[in-house]
Amino acid sequence: MTGPDATMKTILPMLAGASDEQMMWRVKMAGDSEAFARLVARWEKPLVNLCTRLTGDADRARDLVQVVFTRVFSGRGGWEPRSRFSTFVWRIAINLCHDETRRKNRLRECSLEDLTGEFATELADGQSASPDLEADARERGELVRRALMQLAEPYREVLVLRHYEGMKFAEIAAVLGIPEGTAKSRMAEGLTQLNRRLKHLTEELSCNRKNQTPELRVL
Amino acid sequence: MQSKEPNAGTAGVMKHPSPEEWMSFLYDETTPERKTQLRAHLEKCPECARQVEGWRGAQTDLDRWVIPAVRGSARRGVIGRVGWAAAAALFIMTAFLTGRLTSPTRGELSELKRTVAALANSARDNGNSSNAVYMARLAATEETLRLFSDFAALQAQERQTEREEIEATLANFDTRLGRMRSELETVAVNTYNGFEQTHRNLTRLASYSAPRPGNARENN
Numbered sequence: 190m191t192g193p194d195a196t197m198k199t200i201l202p203m204l205a206g207a208s209d210e211q212m213m214w215r216v217k218m219a220g221d222s223e224a225f226a227r228l229v230a231r232w233e234k235p236l237v238n239l240c241t242r243l244t245g246d247a248d249r250a251r252d253l254v255q256v257v258f259t260r261v262f263s264g265r266g267g268w269e270p271r272s273r274f275s276t277f278v279w280r281i282a283i284n285l286c287h288d289e290t291r292r293k294n295r296l297r298e299c300s301l302e303d304l305t306g307e308f309a310t311e312l313a314d315g316q317s318a319s320p321d322l323e324a325d326a327r328e329r330g331e332l333v334r335r336a337l338m339q340l341a342e343p344y345r346e347v348l349v350l351r352h353y354e355g356m357k358f359a360e361i362a363a364v365l366g367i368p369e370g371t372a373k374s375r376m377a378e379g380l381t382q383l384n385r386r387l388k389h390l391t392e393e394l395s396c397n398r399k400n401q402t403p404e405l406r407v408l
Numbered sequence: 409m410q411s412k413e414p415n416a417g418t419a420g421v422m423k424h425p426s427p428e429e430w431m432s433f434l435y436d437e438t439t440p441e442r443k444t445q446l447r448a449h450l451e452k453c454p455e456c457a458r459q460v461e462g463w464r465g466a467q468t469d470l471d472r473w474v475i476p477a478v479r480g481s482a483r484r485g486v487i488g489r490v491g492w493a494a495a496a497a498l499f500i501m502t503a504f505l506t507g508r509l510t511s512p513t514r515g516e517l518s519e520l521k522r523t524v525a526a527l528a529n530s531a532r533d534n535g536n537s538s539n540a541v542y543m544a545r546l547a548a549t550e551e552t553l554r555l556f557s558d559f560a561a562l563q564a565q566e567r568q569t570e571r572e573e574i575e576a577t578l579a580n581f582d583t584r585l586g587r588m589r590s591e592l593e594t595v596a597v598n599t600y601n602g603f604e605q606t607h608r609n610l611t612r613l614a615s616y617s618a619p620r621p622g623n624a625r626e627n628n
Contacts, residue, residue, distance in 0.1 A: 377431050
């Protein structure tokens with residue numbers, strides 16, 4: 190047996206149980222494209238989620254994730270085996286999201302979702318599928334997204350990594366290059382500010398609704 | 409709220425755990441013993457209880473923002489596994505080719521395309537993909553091929569520019585070396601002429617000062 194078939198059938202079983210670090214080692218030393226493809230399969234969804242939470246834009250997040258993988262591959266020479274692959278890839282993704290946020294702020298981009306307040310959120314688990322509850326859930330989710338986007342980056346990063354990605358504070362500290370205590374204090378301050386901003390956005394929304402005429406509300 | 413010891417105050421002043429410690433508590437990163445102590449503090453301290461309740465409310469709110477599932481499409485969306493494997497293989501081969509002094513020839517690029525096509529065919533023959541998924545991967549592979557062909561062409565152009573700059577610098581060195589050689593030769597010639605003149609002068613001087621044999625007898 191020769192050719193790509195032989196390669197895939199020999200190497201695939203070996204890669205099935207390999208850790209991220211083992212696969213990245215193969216990518217670094219041998220340019221192993223199959224190992225790289227497996228890393229992509231493992232990390233695609235978590236990275237899309239992270240980038241969506243940090244940028245507030247799911248479509249743009251998918252573009253950014255492709256850039257993340259391109260940088261992982263082109264920067265494979267700089268990866269140190271003693272460091273965790275997760276730290277390596279999170280750092281690349283977070284830096285890209287920083288750049289994206291700064292680019293948006295410079296251009297003062299305003300997406301259609303921002304204008305209409307309609308962001309494609311799904312129902313949280315266990316919620317009813319009735320239209321009113323569905324709309325209410327989406328609206329609440331959108332408020333949370335907007336409040337999170339209003340937080341300063343240092344707080345938003347820690348909130349996303351701890352609450353949504355489930356990373357421990359020690360790991361967050363390693364990724365962001367800060368002390369663990371600082372990660373925790375940013376988390377506390379971030380949650381406090383989130384409460385404040387959500388309260389403000391909710392009041393703003395109900396104020397806007399009161400000012401709308403019945404005809405406009407129907408629209 | 410600075411102390412690490414709850415309810416350890418003196419003279420009736422309660423010491424409160426820090427916000428950092430409450431974060432460890434809320435996200436289950438504290439020891440069971442410490443957790444028990446913190447719970448006990450919450451029961452006795454309305455201020456901390458209010459603060460922690462606020463943070464718990466924020467956690468619940470964060471859960472309300474749910475990300476929709478990744479939507480794939482043939483045009484947008486993340487490239488499939490075969491596409492990434494093919495892209496990585498093409499990237500490596502392109503990087504190897506552009507590391508050489510000569511730019512990749514059409515023959516080499518055709519060879520790369522054949523290799524990627526072989527990878528794509530192999531994945532198809534495995535029979536694991538539906539037609540739609542296969543078409544999506546093929547589209548992604550072709551797009552990737554186009555992107556890396558452009559990349560290879562750009563690299564070749566940059567190499568050509570670098571080569572021209574190096575040649576110009578070398579030509580400059582040649583000119584300067586030629587000039588230096590000429591100047592050194594001039595110095596050498598002048599020095600040789602100087603030595604010759606000095607030798608003639610010394611010879612003449614020696615002929616003036618040497619006594620003639622006839623003069624010496626006449627003087628006696």
